[in-house]
Amino acid sequence: MIPFRKMHGLGNDFVIVDARPAPLPLTPARIAALSDRHHGIGCDQFITLEPEAEADVFMRIHNPDGSEAGACGNATRCVAHLLMAETGRDAVVVRTIRGDLPCERLADGPHGTNWIRADMGPPMLGWREVPLAEAMETLHLPIDLGPVSDPAACSMGNPHATFFVEALDGLDWRALGPVAEHHALLPERANIGFAEVLAPDHIRVAIWERGAGPTLACGSGACATLVNAHRRGLAGRRARIDLPGGALEVEWRLDGHVLMAGPVATAFLGRFDPAAWPE
Structure with missing residues (x-):
């Protein structure tokens, strides 16, 4: 049985599993099945914590269709909150495939101790970096959907x-x-x-x-x-x-750099048997 934690930031919810002690048998198909809200646990993203020597953790992010994502700000804040509880520190670094994301607890003012701020790094503004299919200025895209246009x-x-x-x-x-x-x-x-x-x-x-x-x-x-x-x-x-x-x-x-702050919360803890889900 694999333990998991269901967390969310403003309702943006995540299943978080810890693969730091040992690798877990989680294929894209299995992650997609577990992420399904009707037949699985249900989540917006499925998060795996992996060992990382040069940061506090490596966070691997999967969309609910099983595909891998490069960034998730609310999940970063949730994972940082867990690491702060583990270490007793108010600042940690979460590594992703995009890079290192420093996070800190905001304990002053009206936020309370469950407010976490993440440094999401600088935005990438070039057409190749987004990416777009062809060279153009990213400030105005020639996309017209009728009610909305020009993103x-x-x-x-x-x-x-x-x-x-x-x-x-x-x-x-x-x-x-x-x-x-x-x-x-x-x-x-x-x-x-x-x-x-x-x-x-x-x-x-x-x-x-x-x-x-x-x-x-x-x-x-x-x-x-x-x-x-x-x-x-x-x-x-x-x-x-x-x-x-x-x-x-x-x-x-x-x-x-872009800084993003907000609250995090734990919804519940549970366990699942990976053998009960498709490979």
Whole structure:
């Protein structure tokens, strides 16, 4: 039996398993079955903790379809919270396939001890880095879906495209999201954001997540939203990002790094038998 922990950041939920003591028999098909909300445990991303000599942990991220993802901000904060509980420290480093993500606990002010801030690193803004299918400026993509058009793109370790809209209410973004995710300009698909800028320091966004669909929150998506809004001249370098599951605080520092802060929570603990799931 393999122990797991179900955690979430603003409802963006994860199954987290610990493969540091020994490798686990987890294939993409098995991860997809375990991630299914009707027949498995259910999650937005499946997270495996692996040993890492040069950081506190290596975090491997899988989408619920079994594909591997490069970044997940809310999962990073959840894993950092676990490591802080293990070590008694208020600062840890989580390594991903994108690189090292330093995290710290925010104990002052109204946040409480369950607020974690992650340094998500600098955004990647070149067309090859997103990536796009052909050379073009990433600030304006020639994608027109009728109700929405002209998104901006960047990568936060995974590709993001952000549509800016006058109002989210009444927009059928759940229908538009999968169309944009699979657009020919996005060869690796992308997380799709629909952002309503309420003020230079306040943005409301809904995100269709690549390989997962609509989620209550997406940390890397919140970061991409602020980056793209600032590049368009719609927002400052720091803002509250309201998602369906709650609010994150995001800052794009002058040194290029994007910081993202918010709460984390544990929902429950459990065990599963890997032999009961497809290989």
